[in-house]
Amino acid sequence: MVLAYNEERHIAACLDSIFAAEPDGRFDVYVMANGCTDRTGEIVTEYGRKRPGVHLVEIALGDKCNAWNVFIHETVPARCPGREVYFFMDGDATVVPGSFGAMGRALAGNPRAHSAAAVPAAGRNIERDRRQIMEEHSLVANLYSLRGTFVERLRAQGVRIPLKLEGDDGLIGALVKWDLKPQDHEFDLERIVPCADAAFAFEPMSPLRLSDWKTYWKRAVRYGRRRYEFDLLRPGLREKGLAAMPADITELYPRAESLPLTWQGAYTLTNFVALRQMRRIGRMRSPGGAG
Numbered sequence: 001m002v003l004a005y006n007e008e009r010h011i012a013a014c015l016d017s018i019f020a021a022e023p024d025g026r027f028d029v030y031v032m033a034n035g036c037t038d039r040t041g042e043i044v045t046e047y048g049r050k051r052p053g054v055h056l057v058e059i060a061l062g063d064k065c066n067a068w069n070v071f072i073h074e075t076v077p078a079r080c081p082g083r084e085v086y087f088f089m090d091g092d093a094t095v096v097p098g099s100f101g102a103m104g105r106a107l108a109g110n111p112r113a114h115s116a117a118a119v120p121a122a123g124r125n126i127e128r129d130r131r132q133i134m135e136e137h138s139l140v141a142n143l144y145s146l147r148g149t150f151v152e153r154l155r156a157q158g159v160r161i162p163l164k165l166e167g168d169d170g171l172i173g174a175l176v177k178w179d180l181k182p183q184d185h186e187f188d189l190e191r192i193v194p195c196a197d198a199a200f201a202f203e204p205m206s207p208l209r210l211s212d213w214k215t216y217w218k219r220a221v222r223y224g225r226r227r228y229e230f231d232l233l234r235p236g237l238r239e240k241g242l243a244a245m246p247a248d249i250t251e252l253y254p255r256a257e258s259l260p261l262t263w264q265g266a267y268t269l270t271n272f273v274a275l276r277q278m279r280r281i282g283r284m285r286s287p288g289g290a291g
Contacts, residue, residue: 001071002031003064003141004091008039010203015047015054017094022101028080029054031091032071035062040091055079064141065161065168072154083148092202093142096121099198103145106193113193114150115176118143121199134196137177137189141169143200146176153180159242162233162249167226171233183241220267224274228259253282 002018004011011031018029031044033056041058048054057075059067068088076086085104089095096118103116117139119130132138153159157180161168177187232252236244246252256278264271 007091010092032067034067096199102197118198137192182237220270224271
């Protein structure tokens with residue numbers, strides 16, 4: 001599954017890397033083009049004429065969490081059921097050769113694991129990010145895999161990631177470590193196998209491009225929301241389990257008034273902006289609010 005939102009600049013390279021990663025492998029690739037207003041869909045359609053294994057799934061709503069839900073609950077049962085392993089990646093990333101095989105072998109060698117996580121092959125903080133994935137057994141949306149039996153459990157239990165959630169990969173990783181039972185289990189790190197031989201790359205930001213500074217600012221604010229959203233989500237999941245999962249993460253925003261702003265160095269400002277945004281939306285969703 002490839003998540004794509006306005007990825008006309010990157011999607012062909014992403015697809016090329018998938019087939020180059022395992023030249024003898026056979027793949028069905030589903031590009032979940034959600035809310036695209038550029039040529040992403042056209043490029044994928046044309047690519048699929050040359051590579052019949054590439055399929056375009058167009059979704060009107062521009063929301064990565066909704067696209068993930070559509071793949072799990074609609075695309076899998078209708079078009080690719082019963083696979084041993086499902087791979088997930090972002091449309092602006094590329095796969096390092098051998099990564100799919102490495103993740104498959106990692107799952108085969110670790111029967112308790114539900115997921116194998118790739119590590120970055122590029123980035124300004126590559127060593128820190130690789131170490132975090134390896135030590136904390138976390139996964140990131142750029143590239144990871146889920147065992148087929150775990151995907152079937154997601155479907156059977158109706159697990160859907162809340163719309164508008166920033167930390168979709170963080171929540172997916174937590175659900176894997178909780179074995180879908182957040183009210184009963186502490187994190188079981190063995191449920192995710194960090195795979196140093198599987199890696200992804202992406203186009204780095206440049207300090208010389210003004211657009212990249214704007215992107216960096218927006219990303220830092222989103223990371224602030226990601227942290228606060230999980231603070232709102234975690235207590236309900238630990239108390240009531242999956243039944244506490246909201247359909248839309250902003251349903252929990254009225255509680256953001258109680259979240260403290262703490263000193264986080266340079267990120268304190270972006271965390272402040274994130275918290276202010278959440279509180280504003282929360283007040284609108286509260287009884288008597290504007291919406």
